[in-house]
Amino acid sequence: MSLTAAASGFVVVLLSAQVIQGQDDWGVTYSSTEICALKGSTVEISCTYTYPSRIDGGDTEVKETFWFTKLSGNQSVDLSTDSDYQGRVEYSCYEKSCTLRITDLRESDSAEYKFSFITNQPGGRYTGSPGVTLRVTDLQVDVGRSSYYDRRDLKCHSSCRLPDRSSYIWYKSGEKIQSLTSSTHSVSDTYGDSYSCAVKGHEDFPSPQVCVKGQTCNRVIYTDRSICASKGSSVDISCTYSSFNIIKSKFWFSPERSHQWQSPSRPEDLSKDSQFAGRVQVLETETRRSTLRITDLTESDSAQYRFKFNTTSFEWRSSLPGTTLTVTALQVQVTRTTVHQSDTEAELKCHSSCSPAGRLSYVWFKNGQKVTGVETSSFKGRVYPGDIISCALKGHENYGSPSVYAPKLPSVSVSPSAEIVEGSSVTLTCSSDANPAANYTWYKKNGDPDLQPLSKEPQLVFSSFQSSDSGEYYCTAEKELGRRTSEYISINVTYAPKLPSVSVSPSAEIVEGSSVTLTCSSDANPAANYTWYKENEDSPKASGQIFTITDFRAEHSGNYYCEAQNRRGRHNSTLQLIVVAATWKLPVALSTTAVLLVFIFLLVLFCIRRVRSSQHPSEAEERPDNRAQQREELHYGSVRFTRTQADALYSNFSPARPHRNEEESVVYASSNFIRASGTNHQAAMEDPSALYSRVIKSPRV
Template sequence: MNMRRNDVNDLQVKVIPSTINPSSAELKCQSSCRLPDRSSFIWYKNGQKIQDETSSTYEGNFSPADSSSCALKGFEHHPAPSVCVHGQSCNRVIYTDRSICASRGSSVDISCTYSSDESITSSFWFSPDRSHQWQNPSQPEDLSKDSQYAGRVQLLETEKGRSTLRISDLRESDSAQYHFTFKTQSFEWRSSLPGTTLTVTALQVQVIPITVHQSHMEAELKCLSSCSPAGRISYVWFKNGQKMMKEETSLYSGQFNPGDNISCALKGHEDYRSPSVYAPKLPSVSVSPSAEIIEGSSVNLTCSSDANPAANYTWYKENEDSPKASGQIFTITDVRPEHSGNYYCEAQNKIGSHNSTLHLIVVTDPGTAITIAAGVTAAVLLLIIILSVFLWMRKKRASNQSSEAEERPDNRERTQPEQDNLHYASVQFSNNQADPLYSNIRSDQLHRHMEEQEVIEYAAVNFNRAGTAPRTRGQETGEDPSALYSTVNKTL
């Protein structure tokens, strides 16, 4: 027999007091629904497991403060509410809901009632699923002090013996079990009984096409989640990021273009929108292996596109009506020359479609493929070399022009003084020699430089003017000094 949730939610503990021993009682786990034959049960006392895989009845001694609960084996998350075995005042916690489902961004109230035969000194909510973050894993920690819930948790005591944990701006990471515990001077409720299980889900937009046209479509959209929110909920719809004011229900009907993005959110929680639904973007297509394909080999054509809902893919060959394949990857085995041509992939979902094309070339000779690849490689290398030479020559020309501009003023400065300088040769006559002697005559290199510059150079003749000096040959012979200058100049 298949069990339904209502069957296990309907479990109850029936207490049958003993007529012989006032502290003894027989407990029976039962349901208004028919339970499977030979079912196994689990029994709890004061929230702690006391017996596993036993029958639907349990007999024992209980104090006035004791409470008891039971659960069907395999459905421990749905135990029966705890009951006081003797009287109405005992240590117990009863959760209002065993499971709650809520949408991301919304708020939720998790409640319980509790009692004790002693004065309660402290109480708080905790989550065993977060025990790995407790300083002491065996000691529950107050959820209101957890940094993950900071600013999002409120503790409400609307009446004595009732506690409510309110969590706002729900996140999917908040999905967990939540327990309540309290302490007295001599007792601590540390339940091994399941608490309330919270499931947080994100909203989703469901697309129901009505009429599809070539350029647009008419469709009905539904904002939903795996949870069914309690009460009347208002929704907000967004089209291309802009809020649409006219709709506040979970349904939206209208005309949509392939480029439209549509999302929804709970009113008051617009920051927690559902993922947008939109037509496929331009598909990306590729071929593997990528080398310009050898006859007889195998090739894979791959297509992918961003879309929500997820796109379906269909492959076509140009000038052929029927599709070649469906799915993201189209594999062609034993490739033949006739497989060459244009292939296009169409990505399609309920919102629209988009396609992309690739060109496939099949060669019969492996050498042809190598030659083509080598030719392309050589062309690329040649282009790189030409570009490099052009850039080098351009840089060289710019460098030469810069050097000439820098050297031109220096050349003028060096040349001008050389042209303006007059070079002289000094000739001295000594009284100790019978013939005129020449001295301080510049080198042949200097004379050649002088000739190149076409500069007239003069020879200087020095005469001893001392009165006691002997007379020179010129004086003795009465020769004119100007004649000597002429002679020296001619000699030079």
């Protein structure tokens, strides 16, 4: 960042060439080396700086930055602690840049300003030298002879080069001259009149008034354009005045009090104002110098004050600015702390944003008691939880500073305070009585020793609070003098039941007559009530999270589902459980019977074949080779039992195939059929009691 200058008054940068002061990676960069500014204005001076990131393996860290113009011994005097600049200096530093801001410039502020920074490295201190030269000056009116013998030529100028095409304002005996914008002005060479000028847009910074002829003319010159004072103190506001005529009356007034005047255009004597009764004195310790003294200052005394006089033929009614008074209260600033387990070792400073008027004595108070032996603006000591510390100017103890103290136990509130519904907006607020004001941090209790903060603001806001956000929250309030932790606040959100889940026990095959337990569960707050239903039945089967059927029968088979309900809503399970009883007594009995029937059938078939064989002996004898082959052929009969819902039994006879992947219910039987000899073939065919079975031979594998 380059050096810049800006002002509420008028500033001119005279030399803006970039200048870098540094060596071995240490340096300060100034973009301008000279600045000229008008008295009473504000100036900003900025710079950038560099340093090695690491030295001898250690990281470099900047510990302190400041600006200075003076040395005390071999030490630089920080401008922020210099009494000549108190209340008028402000630093604004960010990363590797720093800006100095000086308000209400005085001619005594003209100096060379240097920037310095200190690091954690041994010998790690650097100052940018040379620095920036600031010159503070007034506008001036030069009176010169005119080509006309009875006139004078006036010129408004400054030792700072003014911008081209600037417009000017001229004043005659305090009153503005209309329609005059040139830097020069020709006037009559007469006694009594005074002239002043200002740059348009900066009327608060006019030049001193000058007499055109002689040194006695109508004019008022204020000693200070602005004064800052502490609440409870006293202030002197002075001016010098003169007139070509004899002055008949004079007094001080404040334009801000015009609402109290009988006529807004007729100023009234401040000493007669009830607000200042007993607190105002007008002193004249020397000729043509008037001093307004106001005692026991209050913040309401902050205003502009002007001086007015009347002569037999002239009334000073100046539109020029007078002296602006700013009254501020004392403040206790915490400058340094060392935190211990039970207390804090602190260094405090009693200060005001105003510059002190001379050397002042202070009084310190701790828990309402005066601290003896300390009359400086600084106080060092141990501060315990609950301690209250303040300061005041000696002799003005009734106008003490606000007290400073560590944060009190934080209180936590939640909005809305009524029941919190899922999806709604929720705001948690942490507050603690503390001065300086505390910094807040929010946490959620989760057992993690390295808790991550949820927020570093007084409020923790949830735009849509979810069930997962439920829990215990707490906050901390922390400042230089201590740290306190709030109590836990439990946030419990209500919501309708989530999708229920259903489970069955036992999870294996359910045997008729056994006990079956169905369980329904759903995430809900408040806890859900459960109701069990069976498909196609209107009335509920049971209520409660667990539904138990102690003696399960075939009629209990079917689809079951549960409903979870609370005051926020209801939800049915989408999983429908199909429960079917697998009986074992009937299949075993049927299997035994089937085997017996097959055995009887095969026995009968064997007998028939024997009879047939005996009736055809010749045929068997004629084919002896085939008989041996037939004896070796095996024939299989298969029986399959299938049970329907009606428990019907079916028999199915078919030739068995030689595969081994048949169902477990298949029963195999084998028979050897031998054709018998005999002649009774015809008789056997005509026997009505004969049982026939057609057996299809299976080829060998």
